[in-house]
Amino acid sequence: MTNVVPLQHGAGDGSTLSIPIEGMTCASCVSHVEKAVAKLPDVAKVSVNLATERADVAFTGKPDAAAVVRAVEGAGYGVPEITAEFGVAGMTCASCVAHVEKAVNAVPGVNAATVNLATERVSVRYLAGVASLEDLEAAIRGAGYEPHRIGGDDAATEREREAREREMNGLRRSLLVAAVLTLPVFVIEMGSHLVPAINDIVMNTIGMQTSWLIQFVLTTAVLFGPGRIFFKRGVPAMLRGTPDMNSLVMVGTAAAWGYSVVATFAPQVLPAGTANVYYEAAAVIVTLILLGRYLEAKAKGRTSEAIKRLVGLQPKTARVERDC
Template identity: 45%
Template sequence: MLGNPNVHRMTTQLTIEGMTCAACASRVGRALQAVPGVTHAHVNLATERAEITGDVTLATLLEAVEESGYGAHPFTPAEDRAAARAAEQHSLGRAAALALALALPLLLLEMSGHLLPAIHHWIAQTIGLPASHMIQAGLATAILAGPGFRFFRLGLPALWRSAPDMNALVAIGAGAAWVYSMAILATTPGEAVYFESAGVIVALVLLGRWLEGRARGRTSGAIRALSRLAPRIARRADGSEVALDALALGDALLIRPGEAIPTDGTVLTGTSFLDQSMFTGEPMPVARGPGDAVLGGSVNQSGALTIRVDKLGGDTLLAGVIRMVEEAQNAQMPIQALVDRITLWFVPAVMAVAALTFALWLAFGPSLAVALTHAVAVLIIACPCAMGLATPTSIMVGMGRAASLGVLFRHGDALQRLADVQGIAFDKTGTLTEG
């Protein structure tokens, strides 16, 4: 078929950067689905990946994601993405630690007096309430301008595009509390301020995202374990070591007893027993001699072997297994479609409820401060992350655990249907071990 070689007529996978909640994933999915030529687009928040099918160039897809406010690049191998996630998690951990360190004295200055009135009197008699409020203003400003600035950097542009997300909710809630408190501090010193609400909100949300990132990182452990089955260094027949990336088809490799086979090949010389249980489920080692095929990731049990390299990189069976697990983890299950429809309208609905709450309390409540605190509470507690993450994270955990036990799912929806299975029948001996 003739045509533009840069046009993708099959499935393209992208790594999406900057998603923090289910609303983000829904927004990226809508942006990709709106691209002319795209027939299907699915974004998985847990794996941070998008799967797109249709006649469209890679550049067009990347541009669509960037216009929606997020970053994207072609999907990279699990090991590379794991390193990037570790760096992101480290940065988020430092931000959460700094925010908590600043929020703790802020919380003590404002709230400890409500628990122990003596502390309130002590603060009033020593530094005075105006000075206490000034210190709180400095701490809250440091939190919002430092570790919490990410919420404003991501949330306000999303709000400007009429596509608010969780970052926008936090930015509006914390920002409103800070602006109101600064106005009180400037006009009527000594009145109640809410700097602790702004600072503690940001600190707790950052802590929650750090814990969420840790949970997501653990779910990809099965894929990393699979990729580590094949060694990164191979040994040529003359005994010299060479990186796996430097091998070529037809190279002769020496496999000593106890070593893992680096890639798929054929035995040239030697006889041995190999542990292939990861691929076949067979508990007993299998005999291999000249002319027999061997699989990368298998472990040589006894004698030394010399093998010829037949497949490399993504063509090996182990790479295919890893690809199968990744595709199954990234698949959209039927229940996820319902979740996506809910989260699409969740954030705008929350903002509408918060605005209504503010208006009602302002009209019938005792003061502006009470109306503000109730509206901020609605904004902050309404995080759709749990809904958006529950299904994809469950898929990742379940399929990752199954892969570690040697059970591989070809399709993501098979896991959901398995809940209704009452029994499994296997036709004859060899079905589980030989296929």
């Protein structure tokens, strides 16, 4: 891979891009490239080195790698382009896709980035020597997601499969714990509303205040046990100004839980007749979202395996008959 030359601060507020160029053969080629790039706005200086086949472009403002590439290609020369593919962990919705694409496309030297939510992968076309794999990984991490490089060897394929299995097993465990803790909360609260007999049993045995305390303990365990993943991912996304589905779940469940906590332990601060609890809403939301995540992970795993089987069907060799 071509050596990476990062953006460097130059004179004034501008920066310098070092871009590799293909097809130059003489001093005339150098002159053509320099003239073409020098016409771009915000370009302060252009220096093309025939020996290294690179163009150093100093800008007065923000560097525009795409404009330089267009100018070079317009002069009849080429800029090497590389296609890379990354796996991206942590994406859950279309908003996540948009965040990753925006972050990667913002890297200087990236021509295009396409994210596939189903396969949890991002395909990137970028300029050799301007952007690097490390730059792309840093951009993905900066957006709040975890990248991993896709390899073509069996070891890389096995690592990817193991990662999917770990994710699925973790979701299964979280779902089971959340369901076990949520069921009593749902029965105590919603059962009392729907079935008079359940309400009579609760009121004649533990009483309303004790039932609220039990719901508080169980719901807190759900939110900050299996449901902590929504807070772990949702809060940073909110702070970055790029809320996603995790942020939505976090805000909804925290609001229901927080209001219920006030109604349980400090009902006097609420208007008369409004001291009600909604623990079951917070617990059920977390459980249902975890169920959806688990089913989604299973579907993604099956999709990935199906694609691999289809790829495996392609012939390894072909027989060509000529002059038949």
